Amino acid sequence: MQFHLNGFRTGDPSVAEQPEVTQPPLDTVDVLIVGCGPAGLTLAAQLAQFPDVTVRIAERKPGPLEVGQADGIACRSVEMFQAFGFAEKVVKEGYWVNEVTFWRPARDATGIARADRIQDVEDDLSEMPHVILSQARIHDFYLEVMRNAQRRLVPDYNRELVSLERTDDADHPVTATFAHADGSGVTEVIRARYLVGCDGARSKVRAQMGHALEGQSARQLWGVMDILPRTDFPDIRLKCAIQSQDAGSILIIPREGGYMVRLYIELDALGDGERAADRGVTSDQLISRAQQIMAPYQIEAAEVAWWSAYEIGQRLCDRFDDGDLAGHQPRIFIAGDACHTHSPKAGQGMNVSMADAFNLGWKLAAVLRGQAEPALLQTYSEERHAKAKELIEFDRDMARLFSAKPRDAAEAALFQEYFQKHGRYTAGVETRYTPSLITATPRHQALARGYVVGKRFHSAPVVRLADARPMHLAHAFTADGRWRIVLFAPQGDDGARGGPVERLCHHLSSPQGLIARVTPPAADIDSVIDVRAVFQHAHRDMDLTQVPGLLTPQKGRLHLTDYEKVFCPAPAGPDIFDLRGIDRTCGAAVIVRPDQYVSDVVPLDAHDKIDAFFDSILRNTG
Numbered sequence: 001m002q003f004h005l006n007g008f009r010t011g012d013p014s015v016a017e018q019p020e021v022t023q024p025p026l027d028t029v030d031v032l033i034v035g036c037g038p039a040g041l042t043l044a045a046q047l048a049q050f051p052d053v054t055v056r057i058a059e060r061k062p063g064p065l066e067v068g069q070a071d072g073i074a075c076r077s078v079e080m081f082q083a084f085g086f087a088e089k090v091v092k093e094g095y096w097v098n099e100v101t102f103w104r105p106a107r108d109a110t111g112i113a114r115a116d117r118i119q120d121v122e123d124d125l126s127e128m129p130h131v132i133l134s135q136a137r138i139h140d141f142y143l144e145v146m147r148n149a150q151r152r153l154v155p156d157y158n159r160e161l162v163s164l165e166r167t168d169d170a171d172h173p174v175t176a177t178f179a180h181a182d183g184s185g186v187t188e189v190i191r192a193r194y195l196v197g198c199d200g201a202r203s204k205v206r207a208q209m210g211h212a213l214e215g216q217s218a219r220q221l222w223g224v225m226d227i228l229p230r231t232d233f234p235d236i237r238l239k240c241a242i243q244s245q246d247a248g249s250i251l252i253i254p255r256e257g258g259y260m261v262r263l264y265i266e267l268d269a270l271g272d273g274e275r276a277a278d279r280g281v282t283s284d285q286l287i288s289r290a291q292q293i294m295a296p297y298q299i300e301a302a303e304v305a306w307w308s309a310y311e312i313g314q315r316l317c318d319r320f321d322d323g324d325l326a327g328h329q330p331r332i333f334i335a336g337d338a339c340h341t342h343s344p345k346a347g348q349g350m351n352v353s354m355a356d357a358f359n360l361g362w363k364l365a366a367v368l369r370g371q372a373e374p375a376l377l378q379t380y381s382e383e384r385h386a387k388a389k390e391l392i393e394f395d396r397d398m399a400r401l402f403s404a405k406p407r408d409a410a411e412a413a414l415f416q417e418y419f420q421k422h423g424r425y426t427a428g429v430e431t432r433y434t435p436s437l438i439t440a441t442p443r444h445q446a447l448a449r450g451y452v453v454g455k456r457f458h459s460a461p462v463v464r465l466a467d468a469r470p471m472h473l474a475h476a477f478t479a480d481g482r483w484r485i486v487l488f489a490p491q492g493d494d495g496a497r498g499g500p501v502e503r504l505c506h507h508l509s510s511p512q513g514l515i516a517r518v519t520p521p522a523a524d525i526d527s528v529i530d531v532r533a534v535f536q537h538a539h540r541d542m543d544l545t546q547v548p549g550l551l552t553p554q555k556g557r558l559h560l561t562d563y564e565k566v567f568c569p570a571p572a573g574p575d576i577f578d579l580r581g582i583d584r585t586c587g588a589a590v591i592v593r594p595d596q597y598v599s600d601v602v603p604l605d606a607h608d609k610i611d612a613f614f615d616s617i618l619r620n621t622g
């Protein structure tokens with residue numbers, strides 16, 4: 001974390017400097033967010049990083065989420081939390097999913113027996129673990145990020161959306177009317193440049209856009225409960241998939257704190273036209289079914305913290321914005337469960353919802369701040385709809401295999417095989433965006449095989465040159481809306497004049513260069529495009545004074561030098577050039593989007609190609 005840039009100040013550096021003046025609610029804003037679920041709070045936390053963007057977030061509930069709902073947090077989501085500054089809290093507090101066990105019918109027909117035990121996340125998939133932590137705690141962390149931002153953003157609770165209209169107003173074409181849900185009868189009208197519906201599967205925003213979730217239900221009833229168990233089941237503190245012979249299936253998810261577990265319990269199929277609520281399921285019935293499935297082991301609930309019943313269904317909206325084929329730019333968007341719904345057993349709901357919002361947030365900020373043309377916003381629906389469609393197909397297969405009644409050992413093993421095969425997908429690291437305005441067609445992938453164009457930037461250990469600090473490279477990429485260009489130097493290049501890194505830095509930072517064109521005159525040189533470099537030399541053999549000025553820029557009101565942009569391979573452990581397949585002879589330049597996905601890999605001398613890529617996206621503001 002960097003601070004003191006504009007002068008020394010005391011106190012918590014995570015709290016942005018701001019005069020303690022209470023700002024009145026705004027009835028005209030840049031972005032209005034409806035819903036305080038994981039998608040809404042991710043978006044609000046992202047937009048809160050930009051003091052020149054006005055935001056309100058409205059929620060119909062009376063206050064923050066306290067219990068229940070999602071809990072599985074994929075590795076990729078924890079990587080994203082690192083960008084927001086609270087990954088350490090999640091990792092410290094959460095349950096780490098290290099191994100998974102699979103239980104199937106015992107051969108002697110006496111109940112269930114353990115069939116296998118495997119590693120949950122493969123080595124070097126991510127520097128972050130797969131963790132389990134209450135969705136309510138994730139909300140708490142996002143709310144803290146919002147409160148600490150310069151605008152001190154807090155949700156408006158007890159706000160029920162009544163109506164939504166898109167008008168011809170050129171500046172604020174979206175008008176939303178809310179009723180105060182406290183029974184006061186008060187209504188409030190808010191006008192916005194953009195509105196984002198993060199208001200769940202029964203989204204009023206989606207309905208008023210004229211969109212619908214399309215798909216089918218599997219007609220399978222499931223129960224879910226968080227309990228403090230008393231049991232003799234040996235794997236109660238491991239993630240377990242249990243398939244019994246006749247009583248159904250259970251997924252056991254240990255929860256944070258060392259004692260609580262979550263049980264996903266298969267119940268009977270629903271009849272035609274029947275809904276989950278029609279069954280009148282009770283927590284006692286869920287425990288009874290769990291006891292049948294887990295026999296001969298015993299389990300009872302010392303306390304039930306939360307429970308619910310639901311039916312499996314996979315549904316998808318055909319578009320995530322109100323744009324149209326006639327070329328009208330979108331002004332209203334939906335994200336999260338408002339776009340897609342599926343079963344919870346793969347642990348993807350909250351994770352995909354947050355990924356939706358992280359994808360959209362930086363794009364809205366770039367357009368609102370005048371950095372990019374509105375056409376950038378069209379990539380949101382294009383990219384995230386494709387990912388949601390993949391998720392629906394994956395979830396349908398996962399749910400079917402988990403509920404299957406195996407006739408023999410080979411059929412029983414199918415679920416485990418599917419689980420292992422798709423481990424990278426459930427970890428959230430397999431998302432790959434196809435070529436578009438912001439993702440190039442890969443032509444030089446061989447220069448950096450481990451940084452696949454369209455996939456997230458896979459972090460690796462490095463040491464920071466200026467202070468010899470060991471760290472992960474991607475942890476330097478915060479959720480601040482900036483593009484990154486990471487320069488991997490070829491052999492022999494130490495940044496000195498005439499080398500490939502220096503020539504590219506000189507080209508980028510020249511008075512008529514790319515950075516000058518896209519950076520506002522009064523802004524820091526790295527405020528739009530942040531250039532960093534990794535050299536092959538050991539850090540003790542490098543001379544920081546020899547690297548280009550672009551890599552040690554003077555910034556802020558006091559013109560202080562930023563010493564945190566130059567890195568070398570970690571002295572102990574794998575070398576980043578080997579680990580990520582960087583061509584040692586040629587080096588490479590890796591262009592990274594603000595949401596940490598790789599836009600392109602190009603040669604260090606491809607100056608015109610880098611210029612052309614950014615010129616197609618960013619406005620000339622210099």
